[in-house]
Amino acid sequence: MSGKVLALLLRSRFSRGYLGFLVFIAFLDVSSFIFISDTGLKSSGLTYSVIYLSVFLILLILITVVTGSGSPFSKSDQDFLLQLPIPKKTLIYSIFLVQFLSFGAIFFILSLGAVYAYLGNPARMIEIGLDGFLLGFLVTPLAISTYNRVPSIRIVVGVGVSALIIVGSLGFPYSPISMYHGYPVQGNVVLAALLLVSIYFSIVELSRGIEPKQRRQLSSTYSYSINYERASPYRAVMINHFSVVTLAGQGNGMSRSGRQTFSGRLRLPVAVMVMGILAAVFSLVYILSGGPDKSGFTSSSGTFFGGFGIIILFYLNFFPTTFFMGGVIPFERFWITATAFQQRAYYLITVGSKMLQTVVLEAPFVAAIIIMDLIGYHITYAFFIILLVITPLYVSNFIIFSSFARPVQVTENGASQGRSSARNFIAAVPTFVFAFSYFLIIFIPIASLVPVIIFSSFLAYSAFKQDFWDKRVMKLVERGYV
Amino acid sequence: MLTEPEILDHSCIRAMNITKTFGQTKAINGLTVDISCGSRVALLGPNGAGKSTVLKLLVGLMKPDFGEITIGGYPADSSMEAKKLLGYLPEDATPYISLTVKENLQYVGAIRGVRDLDSRIEYLVSELGLQDFLSTKILKVSRGTRQKVSVAMSIIHSPKIVLMDEPLNYLDIPSQENVIQMLSQMNSTFLISTHIMSIAERLTDDVIIIARGQEIWKGKRNELRSLGHSDEPVEAIVSRMMKNVR
Secondary structure (H helix, E strand, C coil): CCHHHHHHHHHCCCCHHHHHHHHHHHHHHHHHHHHHHHHCCCCCCHHHHHHHHHHHHHHHHHHHHHHCCCCCCCCHHHCHHHHCCCCHHHHHHHHHHHHHHHHHHHHHHHHHHHHHHHCCCHHHHHHHHHHHHHHHHHHHHHHHHCCCCCHHHHHHHHHHHHHHHHHHHCCCCCCHHHHHCCCHHHHHHHHHHHHHHHHHHHHHHHCCCCCHHHHHHHHHHHHHHCCHHHCCHHHHHHHHHHHHHHHHHHCCCCCHHHHHHCCHHHHHHHHHHHHHHHHHHHHHHHHHCCHHHHCCCCCCHHHHHHHHHHHHHHHHHHHHHHHHHCCCCCHHHHHHHHHHHHHHHHHHHHHCCCHHHHHHHHHHHHHHHHHHHHHHHCHHHHHHHHHHHHHHHHHHHHHHHHHCCCCCEECCCCCEECCCHHHHHHHCHHHHHHHHHHHHHHHHHHHHHHHHHHHHHHHHHHHHCCCHHHHHHHHHHHCCCC | CCCHHHHHCCEEEEEEEEEEEECCEEEEEEEEEEEECCCEEEEECCCCCCHHHHHHHHHCCCCCCEEEEEECCEECCCCHHHHHHEEEECCCCCCCCCCEHHHHHHHHHHHHCCCCHHHHHHHHHHHHCCHHHCCCEHHHCCHHHHHHHHHHHHHCCCCCEEEEECCCCCCCHHHHHHHHHHHHHCCCEEEEEECCHHHHHHHCCEEEEEECCEEEEEEEHHHHHHCCCCCCCHHHHHHHHHHHCC
């Protein structure tokens, strides 16, 4: 194959902007990995780590296959390369392997670091999960308030809630996070109040019912607003993430019966309410079980701020993570794959009836959270990330979104105008945070047992089968490896 | 690769009793398609009838659960020869966005082994009115222009067998006319999936109508007209036939 074609071949998979983005992520990730290496739990067993990682990777591949309708090539019919007379083996070697390795390697390093440091410590993950619940709960009224068409109200609510969060970490007793700082009762009271605010906003939202025809118009507008191909990678990630929940809320990506069962306008607020209540229940259980001081948990303002770092870094890391997940997905189809995957996941979230499935579907995305949580746990590094790297990115993106955000309007003839990504941006936050929390609380502790079971079974099997190792060693000798 | 006389000995496209299931849904249910070389066939059907699935199966991007598919006598899903014979335009095709229009054509053309590629590109660009976009990245061109580039990419190697899924999607009327003219000049076997009757009338002579993954009618386009009243539009006839199987 000529150099020119080979160059085109590679360029058809990678854009310059994307490669730049990748380098940036790699820089962040490698920095965090170095940090982990310096301060992580070095007593962890390497074998265990490798087994854990293997299971995790297999799970990712399985999820990819399952969610891709049995095909690792999402939208394979739309990629011209796949219909060309090139043997699949050559194709895989020349392109997909490169893709797979470039993105997979980063994720692999991150996973290894996470497993290395977190091994055998599910309690800490549960703790972080609870933090996630709290965060999700805190941003719920903020998210719902973004449905308010009056910008000043949105700003007031947003600033108010943000201030409430921040003062809590400074020792103010009447903050939702006061429960972590020696004021469990006050913290719970504030949480309950915020829950009521959430419910109030939800009810207001519910009472604003719109006609089904208009809802369909809105759906098409939301679809239109997701123009990944023209967006920079980072911005596209944001658009993708923060629009999908609302898309699901509007009925996109759902079966006809699903739309009929769950009215588009109702779904998001109801889901938020359900999650808010769950958050409150979890928090209560947490407190009743002894709270942070008595249970041995080590929640602190560090983990709390780390939570922010986790959430935001997650979005940065989403890109390589998902690419690894679908390691052979052609670049330009990435967005579509991610959307399809997430629509399915968030459909499950929003209907709120198949939580476990949601957790499983979310696994690859949330895997990045675990890793970022690892960073967030270390206070100094979390502050570094938040202050020096993340905050400017977050703020600049928010400004970008806000700059073109106008409320969606349905005109008399049914045409829709305006885009609403900024509202989607905020509205989706709690759902994401809760999804991460489910994963941390439920999935990881369970999953951490899997390699133990497998490894134990393997050891038991080899112990009873006396010739187990003999046979294997003999084979190695026969093949000249030993 | 088959030479032309060899191809003429075969049905160019043959799918025998194929079935394809997605989960609980039977997308294609015992469908048989036999298209002789040189034919121009429209594949009609309502939304969800299985038209796109049929094309994907024929191109070899999917394997049928049951049944056999051959293209020019070669197995569709495993033969490089079959792929060489085929030109396939997927629905909503997207050329590579980080390449320019010209680079996309060079890329696919080079891998296809097109002789005198530059003059072939020149011809296609001229026919489709893409001259002004040659050095523009796909990322920056309109959806209609992308569609034109996709059409060009699918036929750049002058394929013996052309499968197209809604080829005129996104195109304005002059561009539609350009594409129809260009395809009409090709001496290939055509199977065009569409739900727009005017496309079928302009580009094809034969019609296969499917619904729920099964063939419900097959014949000449004028025979289709004769199934209705003299003043009945062909769309109405097709619509009635489709409704009958719902």
